[in-house]
Amino acid sequence: MPINLLHQIQQLLNWPQQLVAVEKRNVFVVYFLVLLATSLDNLNSTAALTMTANIEKEFHTDSSTASWVLSGYALTLGSFIMISGKIADIIGPHNLFLIGLTSVWICALICACIPHSSIITLIVFRAIQGIGASSLVPSTIALAANYFTGRYAKYLPAAIIGFIISLTGTLGFGIILGGAFSETLIGYRSFFFFVFAFGFFCDLVLLFLIIPIKKTTEHANLKMKNIDFIGSALVIVGILLIILGLTEGGENWRSPKAYMPLIVGFFTFVCALVFEILYIQRFKTKHRHLDKASDWRLQMELLFPPDIIRIPNFLPFLIVCGLYYATFTMMLAVGIEYYSFIEEASPIISAIKVFPLTVGLVFGAIIYRASYYEKVGLRNMFILSAAFTLGSCVWFSRTNYEVLNSYWKFGIGSLFLYGYGMNIFFNIYIGAVVANTPLHLQGVVNGIYQTCSQVLLSIGNALVPSILGNLQRATNERMKHELHAKFQSVFYVIMGFHATVFFIMVLFVRNLKKKEEPESEMIDDSVKNEDVCVSTT
Template sequence: MNTSAALTLSNDIEKAFNTNSSTASWVLSGYALTLGSFILITGKLADIIGPDNIFLIGLSVIWICSLICACIPHSSVVALIVIRALQGVGASALVPSTVALAANYFTGKLSKYLAPALGGFIIALTGIFGVGVTIGGAFSETSTGYRGFFWFVFAYGLILNIILLFLIILVDRKDGEDKMELKNIDFVAGFLVIAGVLLIILGLTEGAENWRSPKAYISLIVGFFAFLSSLGFEIIYLKRFQRKNQNKDKSTDWRLQVELLFPPEIIKIPNFLPILIQCGMYYATFTMVIVIGINYFTFIEGNTPIIVAIKVLPLPVGLVFGALAYRTSYYNRVGLKNMLILSSAICLGMCVWFSRIDYKSDNSYWKFGFVSLFLYGYGINMFFNIYFSVVVSNTPLHLQGVVNGIYQTCGQVLLSIGNALVPSILGNLEVATTEQAKQKLFNKFQTIFYVVLAFHAVMFLIMVFLVRNHQKENESDDRIDEEDVLGEEKKQDDDCECHVREADSGTESRNSRTNLSYLDARSV
């Protein structure tokens, strides 16, 4: 909600602080910057101090920052950007801790409720996006403007925080978590990750204005190498050192006590890498499509913020509908790979359909926008339902926080790429009032559609060639194990019959002893 509302509040913030669109956009960019940078760290903290604790801390940061944002005077927009960045740190704690909570709550006899619980999470996460866009557009039309939205988030978050202080179910520490301590976090890699992702997202945001700017390409290069350095420090140096000295007393060296941010065992999670790539690309394309819609209806058709919000609403409605309609039986019957291929095919087709929208055509929105946006949201939801279920069910409980942190970090970085590509192609926007200006801007929108289509084509190929239908493999393995057990039982029965025949050929005393042995063997 904090992300989506900023899309339709941007113009009101620009007017209130008497600034330009580029500066006002940092109210959203600063939030996304820290959200994407800290989510991996907060995911690790969820594994150490408990997802219930990290969730409450993150929620508290959000409503406190919203209160401050609502009270900031209009003298400088910088203060608003800084507080929004702090709010993003709090937001980074919510998604990985929420998924980790679900994984911890629904285990054992309650595991059958995990899929519906994640479905509810998807409904909340996707549905509130549409609510945020609408609320942002509505508040921008009132006299309170953007401040009204922050007052709303403050009250909403505070009430939830108070309720959860009494009702949240505490999470017991699991095997593997009892050895985790806050002091053992890899702070070196953590610093490199935060610095790297911050610089990458900063470079992408600056690139939206001018890719030739040193702020853009230098930030990207330095950030990329900083992130690679964090991987090298853990995988090449720390992990090798720990493996080489695994028999030593851990208390003698801090390097033996460090908890890795990127545990090597995460690579063994089925389809970890292809679904990680897909997750990030879905974030990017979803953001691009929604930003395309908002900008198209605003600057070419000249609609008001609330009308724009209503026009793009079918996309989040499709997301919610997909979450409500999804059933685990789809996954079991059709298979992981086929469901993911179907998801990418639907999204690709709907992007082609939506790209046909044209301001010169009568009822263009109803022909090419309304249905295509709805089905596009439905297709995206198919992926996220399966993604959450697969990742949660195949990840050990003590790694839930860090794995979901990795996925969300990838998602936020790719989201920033998508968010930066649209304005980098469109440039500075003003409402087109002449036919020539509209056609020029329309041509730029067509270029963005080609980029989105290219993204979805790559995603489709990844689904087809890299994703493995892990569930079917497990079923075949189970059948093999069952055949082995039956074969072993048959062998034991043959051995028992052999003992009986030997007993019949011996003396009476031997018969009694052998029969006793036979009875013992049969009981075993």
């Protein structure tokens, strides 16, 4: 987006925010509305899992093409989320959140009105919607970190729990809503109308009530014109190609459409790292005594600031978070497809059967108490999380259509425990990252985490169809037996991922320390009156 256009949009957003006095806005009400709007991210993703069949029918296309309504959204979401995090740090997460939310509901309305003559148009606008949605999660985490600091710091754990519930609770509801809306008279379109109405309401209210964040001196030094556009372009293209290759690999790994984007995307992303770390950062270190105005390289804002390596457990958390995203989506897909294609359940019934996984996630967030976790030891809780998820995965893998009451023996309890085990990790990890990341780096750091998670999630999405192949409802004993064996192969892969998580938790995660008070000096309101605003009760 051109810098001048972004600045004009930012000025346009500031006008309605001036109509309601800042001191009359309530930070808790605003954050609640932000969480409601953020839930659209996962609703848009998971609902497509159970809407694909209806889209395939309405557009008279095949399942592979219809699946791109989901893949196109995931493709751009994962590719732009890191850049969105960086932009959030520069223009303010409150501004980027409103811009992203606006594009989400506008695209939803367009998707609902697209005629059934060409599915390509629907895929394109879903991809554009993914770009807008890429700003929601990094901006929300950055808002939480900025809103709940100082005298509001005691509310930060509750804010993080609310964020987790907002994301995890919508995973199961999204699948059910997608299936339910597909059964209406206008089919999948009713879901997009719902997203439009929901997003428009949240956006309209927040446009007047959202609380601009305080700017630190580090925030003030960040300029849009100094962003690393070369590195940004390489990252976007690299991640885009990697996710594209992984998506195509779900159909056929031997196809050039799968391995060529992976190879080119990987080397493009490596080029971005080399450009920033080995060239720009070295140049800045070597010439740090010079005036920044003397060379454009000294002014450049890096996508991978060197300070992020100093965040405790940055690399272990990055890997584990990505692996959990991959295994979560694989467990969700395996559950839905097993109940649909072997047990011949409807999309809604299949979604309800895997819903205990979401219940476990939400339950873990609701009962979370930091004091309890600290008594056991945060590192020990991480190990316990890995043990729970690995054990419950083994338990769920025992699911067998030949066993009487198989779901009640191997499904409902294992899925609930799996969700609860995952929640243990996310409760601590998100709080630790927010607490130990400087305010001016909240967006980019969470963007990096989400980018890694989206890439691993795409790997999970690609592995399931590549192992299972083209699925058809098993109508006889032989087909059910063969398909059951393929599902067991997927479970072995999931178990391998969770064994890796357990290994990392035991050997590489260090104990966490309490957050130190930030040393950043707040800039004077009189100097940056246009950009600075205080949070309020």
